[in-house]
Amino acid sequence: MKILLVNPPVYDFALHDFWLKPFGLLRIAAKLREQNIPFYFFDFLYKYDRRLLKIWTPKVDKYGRGKFYSVEVEKPEILSFVPRKFRRFGLPLEYLKEDVSGEHFDFVFITTGMTYWYIGVKEIIDFARKMWPRTRIVVGGVAATLMPDFYKTLGADIVVIRDDFSSLKKFGLELNIETNDFPDYSVYEKIDYVAIRLVEGCPYRCSYCASYLLKPEIRFADVRALADYIEQWYYRQGVRDFVFYDDALLVNAKKNLKLLKDLLDDKKITGKIRFHTPNALHVRYIDEKVAGLLKEMGFETIYLGVETTNPERLKETGGKLTLEEFKKAIISLKKAGFKNDQITAYLLMGLPNQPPEEVISGLEILKEYNIRVMLSEYSPIPRTPLGEGAIKEYKIKDPILTNCSVFPVMQYGIQTVNYLKNIKNEILRSLKFDA
Numbered sequence: 001m002k003i004l005l006v007n008p009p010v011y012d013f014a015l016h017d018f019w020l021k022p023f024g025l026l027r028i029a030a031k032l033r034e035q036n037i038p039f040y041f042f043d044f045l046y047k048y049d050r051r052l053l054k055i056w057t058p059k060v061d062k063y064g065r066g067k068f069y070s071v072e073v074e075k076p077e078i079l080s081f082v083p084r085k086f087r088r089f090g091l092p093l094e095y096l097k098e099d100v101s102g103e104h105f106d107f108v109f110i111t112t113g114m115t116y117w118y119i120g121v122k123e124i125i126d127f128a129r130k131m132w133p134r135t136r137i138v139v140g141g142v143a144a145t146l147m148p149d150f151y152k153t154l155g156a157d158i159v160v161i162r163d164d165f166s167s168l169k170k171f172g173l174e175l176n177i178e179t180n181d182f183p184d185y186s187v188y189e190k191i192d193y194v195a196i197r198l199v200e201g202c203p204y205r206c207s208y209c210a211s212y213l214l215k216p217e218i219r220f221a222d223v224r225a226l227a228d229y230i231e232q233w234y235y236r237q238g239v240r241d242f243v244f245y246d247d248a249l250l251v252n253a254k255k256n257l258k259l260l261k262d263l264l265d266d267k268k269i270t271g272k273i274r275f276h277t278p279n280a281l282h283v284r285y286i287d288e289k290v291a292g293l294l295k296e297m298g299f300e301t302i303y304l305g306v307e308t309t310n311p312e313r314l315k316e317t318g319g320k321l322t323l324e325e326f327k328k329a330i331i332s333l334k335k336a337g338f339k340n341d342q343i344t345a346y347l348l349m350g351l352p353n354q355p356p357e358e359v360i361s362g363l364e365i366l367k368e369y370n371i372r373v374m375l376s377e378y379s380p381i382p383r384t385p386l387g388e389g390a391i392k393e394y395k396i397k398d399p400i401l402t403n404c405s406v407f408p409v410m411q412y413g414i415q416t417v418n419y420l421k422n423i424k425n426e427i428l429r430s431l432k433f434d435a
């Protein structure tokens with residue numbers, strides 16, 4: 001048996017390598033390796049492919065973030081009202097063809113990310129079908145879990161929901177992915193960072209978020225195993241940047257993160273590695289003790305999910321924080337030694353029925369804290385309460401319209417969207433960060 005694992009190209013207006021790795025697919029790779037099942041791994045978003053390096057030079061910042069290789073492509077007609085260029089992000093299809101021609105695979109596994117990135121998924125399904133008409137094409141991951149019926153219509157034979165691979169048993173493949181199955185980054189020749197996860201799931205149920213649909217239960221990885229894993233990647237490849245993909249890293253932080261810190265101290269790694277939290281930390285759980293722990297462990301960038309400063313909307317959408325808690329968290333972080341430009345607050349823009357004035361007011365309130373602010377453009381996620389409401393209200397039939405670069409334009413119009421982004425940029429320029 002041989003399996004092809006593919007992280008497909010992405011068709012979108014923009015895509016930045018904000019520590020983006022196909023976490024689930026890399027865990028499958030680890031499992032297959034453990035079971036001695038041969039596989040070939042192809043990540044279209046890999047930046048260091050030798051063929052690519054002849055035509056393009058990757059640029060990454062000190063933490064491993066950077067641009068992906070991309071080419072401009074024709075914009076689908078349905079997106080013609082968005083005055084931005086449309087691009088295909090990822091390696092040319094020819095590279096995959098070159099790598100696998102003459103090979104036979106029993107399964108092709110294709111992972112999915114955002115629900116509106118289906119064009120790239122379809123490209124790989126069509127390619128695989130043409131290359132190996134009898135091979136089973138399996139689609140899994142975030143988008144497939146949220147929209148299994150839609151992803152089936154793209155031509156997949158099997159759609160895997162969450163980590164449930166039981167439908168593959170009858171074809172002779174048993175895969176049980178557990179919380180302690182960590183990704184196998186050895187499929188890459190070069191890596192800038194390693195994504196990890198300590199806590200699966202989230203105790204909150206914010207109405208715009210799909211976390212509970214993807215991971216309905218809270219599960220903790222084995223802290224000792226995670227510490228060993230970090231040690232291995234630090235010593236094996238000199239990886240310095242470790243990126244937590246957790247939605248709720250700070251749940252039980254005083255016990256679990258503290259234990260992780262102690263173990264890394266024992267291994268003499270603390271101070272040599274850096275941690276990042278792009279999925280945002282829960283503001284509510286940050287007190288002086290937790291902030292101190294984060295600082296001592298080497299957390300380098302802190303992202304906080306604020307989303308809106310309208311107290312009513314905060315409550316309505318799930319009540320994960322209050323502005324008072326936010327204030328306390330910022331005071332604790334600064335007291336622990338975090339510099340202003342190490343802290344970023346996410347603010348949502350374009351929530352259904354959210355007037356642009358609310359976004360402006362949020363930007364002004366956050367400005368007072370002298371920290372970084374990022375505007376997250378809202379994307380209606382299928383099967384979430386807010387997402388379903390928006391999809392109905394705007395009569396969205398094609399998931400591509402739920403793209404975060406598209407939906408706020410449908411709501412506000414491009415001028416208002418650009419106006420809000422300009423205000424955010426002006427605020428960032430006006431902030432004075434410590435040297």
Ligand code: SF4
Pocket residue numbers: 202203204205206209210211212247248305318320
């Ligand atoms: S707290 Fe964050 S991860 Fe949890 S449901 Fe809300 S938005 Fe999602």
